[in-house]
Amino acid sequence: MGRGKQEMRRIEDKATRQVSFSRRKKGLIKKAYELSVLCDIDIALIMFPPSGRLTQFSGKKRMEEVFTRYMHLTDEEREEYALELLVQVIQNTEVLQREVDRLQQQLQTAEEQLREFEPQSLDFKAMGELESMVERLVHTLEHVLQRKSSSKRLGSYYALCP
Amino acid sequence: MGRGKQEMRRIEDKATRQVSFSRRKKGLIKKAYELSVLCDIDIALIMFPPSGRLTQFSGKKRMEEVFTRYMHLTDEEREEYALELLVQVIQNTEVLQREVDRLQQQLQTAEEQLREFEPQSLDFKAMGELESMVERLVHTLEHVLQRKSSSKRLGSYYALCP
DNA sequence: CAAACTATTTATAAATA
DNA sequence: TTATTTATAAATAGTTT
Numbered sequence: 393m394g395r396g397k398q399e400m401r402r403i404e405d406k407a408t409r410q411v412s413f414s415r416r417k418k419g420l421i422k423k424a425y426e427l428s429v430l431c432d433i434d435i436a437l438i439m440f441p442p443s444g445r446l447t448q449f450s451g452k453k454r455m456e457e458v459f460t461r462y463m464h465l466t467d468e469e470r471e472e473y474a475l476e477l478l479v480q481v482i483q484n485t486e487v488l489q490r491e492v493d494r495l496q497q498q499l500q501t502a503e504e505q506l507r508e509f510e511p512q513s514l515d516f517k518a519m520g521e522l523e524s525m526v527e528r529l530v531h532t533l534e535h536v537l538q539r540k541s542s543s544k545r546l547g548s549y550y551a552l553c554p
Numbered sequence: 555m556g557r558g559k560q561e562m563r564r565i566e567d568k569a570t571r572q573v574s575f576s577r578r579k580k581g582l583i584k585k586a587y588e589l590s591v592l593c594d595i596d597i598a599l600i601m602f603p604p605s606g607r608l609t610q611f612s613g614k615k616r617m618e619e620v621f622t623r624y625m626h627l628t629d630e631e632r633e634e635y636a637l638e639l640l641v642q643v644i645q646n647t648e649v650l651q652r653e654v655d656r657l658q659q660q661l662q663t664a665e666e667q668l669r670e671f672e673p674q675s676l677d678f679k680a681m682g683e684l685e686s687m688v689e690r691l692v693h694t695l696e697h698v699l700q701r702k703s704s705s706k707r708l709g710s711y712y713a714l715c716p
Numbered sequence: 717c718a719a720a721c722t723a724t725t726t727a728t729a730a731a732t733a
Numbered sequence: 734t735t736a737t738t739t740a741t742a743a744a745t746a747g748t749t750t
Binding site for chain 1: 560562563564565571574575578579581582585586588589591592593594595596597598599600601
């Protein structure tokens, strides 16, 4: 992509490297998200840029669960409430962001269809399609809301903070 | 990519899903590799396909090292990361805010266009249902906005935790 | 500087062998 | 079925605003 081909080696210019990281990070998370949804699998993705800012993504299951599976740890030893809280906050935010992205696209599609509506094409079929589209939109949003209210555990962990 | 656009939902046909997983897994690992080299960062990537076989990739450092680093941060480091993460959360949230705003604006446009439909060409009942659905959508979006603000509060509160 | 644009390269879904 | 080909969509480096 981009202008011309690029050698696979560390980008030496700091600013360029930072911009590239920002772009590619976004792309990588999107790809991970798509793979987890389309192919119905769990994914954990963690990045440690030297700046120290941690970026992570996990698809389908909570990061902590994926870790547990990976490291074969038992849950009772886990008093990493603060860590888990942070993971969930980040994860929720990123998932929400994805959902909003999707909604945006769907809405755009809906708008386009609305513009194309002409009296003669406004038959029941078109109407039904539009309705189901909006219904899906509402459903997706309700899903987001559900996730919000169901994150009680996040709340209770949170309550453990003095 | 591919022929035409595809919806972001689980691919139901097993064979197609498998093929897609195989292709996208390869692509994702390549992207992760490129990011780790070009931008000089550590990456851990783990996938759990239903088949049970674990796929993993780690750039720069071995997977275990990355996890160890993550799981065994010192308190100071963790606090530092927590702050970085919170900054990220807030940044994400602000982006989210803008996107939701835009979404709302688009919705408003869609609503206006709906109202412009010629009354005689519409089935009034269907129209009423559609409008109420759009209203619900707007209402739901307002909740998403609320969620966004509470995330921010949550984040700030957490920062005060030891 | 960051957001938007543009030219190219990549990734990949569907078709084909 | 698996590998290859092809047609499109996506990603992104460099450029501009």
